[in-house]
Amino acid sequence: MGRGVAFDIRPLGAGDRSWAGELLAGHWGSVRIVTRGRVHDASRLPGLVAWRGDGRIGLLTCRLDAGRCEIVTLNALEPGGGVGTALVEGAAALARQAGCRRLWLVTTNDNVAAREFYLKRGFRVAAVHAGAIAASRRLKPEIPERGVGGVPITDEIEMVRFLDD
Numbered sequence: 386m387g388r389g390v391a392f393d394i395r396p397l398g399a400g401d402r403s404w405a406g407e408l409l410a411g412h413w414g415s416v417r418i419v420t421r422g423r424v425h426d427a428s429r430l431p432g433l434v435a436w437r438g439d440g441r442i443g444l445l446t447c448r449l450d451a452g453r454c455e456i457v458t459l460n461a462l463e464p465g466g467g468v469g470t471a472l473v474e475g476a477a478a479l480a481r482q483a484g485c486r487r488l489w490l491v492t493t494n495d496n497v498a499a500r501e502f503y504l505k506r507g508f509r510v511a512a513v514h515a516g517a518i519a520a521s522r523r524l525k526p527e528i529p530e531r532g533v534g535g536v537p538i539t540d541e542i543e544m545v546r547f548l549d550d
């Protein structure tokens with residue numbers, strides 16, 4: 386599907402939970418996501434779902450805490466069609482409504498495409514946590530040794546977008 390094909394972004398509802406759990410387990414090895422040394426059950430978090438007609442084509446899960454909103458997971462099932470951008474903008478709107486001033490996330494060093502995606506959408510690299518994945522792997526042994534393009538997964542890249550603008 387190309388750009389411009391209509392889709393909707395809706396809040397993640399009770400009826401989406403089992404689909405979300407399967408997607409998370411399929412893409413991230415488990416519904417358990419580790420960021421900055423904390424384990425999150427992403428299948429229980431609030432979030433947004435992208436719909437085209439009757440089909441779900443994207444998922445974002447997030448966590449609001451201390452005036453900040455963390456994007457815990459983001460998946461677009463038809464990459465390049467604008468779904469990822471729409472989900473991030475939806476999360477920014479949710480965060481602003483909740484009074485958050487920052488949207489932030491952690492990605493891993495292997496995922497260069499995701500880093501580029503976020504950098505083009507108002508995020509900056511806030512910190513590089515070199516070697517942090519070793520500790521994450523102790524909490525979640527399912528994290529593979531190698532990720533995108535066969536690159537060893539070793540570091541957390543923390544990214545932030547300020548919502549004041």
Ligand SMILES: CC(C)(COP(=O)(O)OP(=O)(O)OC[C@H]1O[C@@H](n2cnc3c(N)ncnc32)[C@H](O)[C@@H]1OP(=O)(O)O)[C@@H](O)C(=O)NCCC(=O)NCCS
Pocket residue numbers: 459460461462463464465466467468469470471490491492493496498499501502505
């Ligand atoms: C990263 C991701 C969420 C982007 O969603 P998307 O719907 O493809 O994004 P959009 O269509 O809104 O924008 C496409 C942009 O994403 C980037 N991109 C990342 N991976 C891409 C892919 N496989 N195909 C096309 N574009 C991709 C491109 O830089 C492109 O940027 P540009 O349009 O400014 O040139 C999606 O590719 C995805 O689900 N990837 C796998 C899971 C993942 O890595 N999630 C983020 C981890 S923190």
